[in-house]
Amino acid sequence: MKIGLFFGSYNPIHTGHLIIANYMANHSGLDKVWLVVSPHNPLKEKKDLIQVYDRLEMAKLAIEGTKNISVSDVELKLAQPSYTIDTLTLLREIYPEHQFVLIMGSDNLKSLKKWKNYEIILRDYQIFVYPRPGYTNTEFKKHPSITITKTPLMELSSTFIRESIKEQKDIKFFLPDEVIDFIERKSLYS
Numbered sequence: 574m575k576i577g578l579f580f581g582s583y584n585p586i587h588t589g590h591l592i593i594a595n596y597m598a599n600h601s602g603l604d605k606v607w608l609v610v611s612p613h614n615p616l617k618e619k620k621d622l623i624q625v626y627d628r629l630e631m632a633k634l635a636i637e638g639t640k641n642i643s644v645s646d647v648e649l650k651l652a653q654p655s656y657t658i659d660t661l662t663l664l665r666e667i668y669p670e671h672q673f674v675l676i677m678g679s680d681n682l683k684s685l686k687k688w689k690n691y692e693i694i695l696r697d698y699q700i701f702v703y704p705r706p707g708y709t710n711t712e713f714k715k716h717p718s719i720t721i722t723k724t725p726l727m728e729l730s731s732t733f734i735r736e737s738i739k740e741q742k743d744i745k746f747f748l749p750d751e752v753i754d755f756i757e758r759k760s761l762y763s
């Protein structure tokens with residue numbers, strides 16, 4: 574199977590992420606999309622980062638009922654911070670029968686040079702890149718491993734959602750109702 578890996582902190586998962594996952598799972602020639610929840614992005618501070626089990630649970634609630642999207646907890650088995658090359662190596666070991674492709678926004682493509690062993694990632698993996706506003710001219714976009722895809726976009730961020738919760742603003746429609754219920758029940762981000 575050809576599997577698209579969509580890595581993220583998902584702190585929390587939101588409709589912007591889900592639109593990409595759904596589009597890629599249904600319109601890009603992939604068999605499945607796995608949302609890989611990262612305990613700790615090496616390039617991000619841990620400030621406001623809630624525990625990974627809650628982020629995983631929210632991602633699972635968000636994709637419930639979808640056919641081709643799953644959530645992977647593979648990075649919980651690895652040392653932190655979460656280096657993508659280590660995860661890819663482990664996934665190839667566990668699932669030699671699958672072909673893994675990365676899905677990333679052009680914002681991440683721009684910072685790829687700062688990732689551990691990025692040359693190996695570029696050499697060994699196909700990367701589906703979707704446009705993010707403000708990130709059009711990235712140096713890797715003509716690389717043979719890069720496929721630029723067109724996706725519908727919703728410009729939302731987890732930061733905006735966390736701030737909205739702190740300010741007691743209504744977050745309805747920005748993330749699935751099941752995730753909002755979970756956040757409220759556990760008093761997350763307030």
Ligand SMILES: Nc1ncnc2c1ncn2[C@@H]1O[C@H](COP(=O)(O)OP(=O)(O)OP(=O)(O)O)[C@@H](O)[C@H]1O
Nearest residue numbers: 580581582583584589590678727728729730731732
């Ligand atoms: N609105 C969006 N539309 C499409 N892709 C997004 C959107 N928001 C984030 N992404 C991408 O999804 C992946 C996971 O994102 P992440 O979990 O960091 O969310 P975020 O909203 O950017 O978080 P934060 O605001 O906490 O930095 C990253 O590749 C990121 O570029």
Ligand SMILES: O=C(O)c1ccc[n+]([C@@H]2O[C@H](COP(=O)([O-])O)[C@@H](O)[C@H]2O)c1
Nearest residue numbers: 580581582611614616655656657688689
């Ligand atoms: O491998 C790296 O060096 C590396 C550097 C920066 C980010 N990443 C991964 O990229 C993913 C996107 O991060 P985020 O927090 O923007 O969703 C997340 O899974 C990170 O672990 C990986």
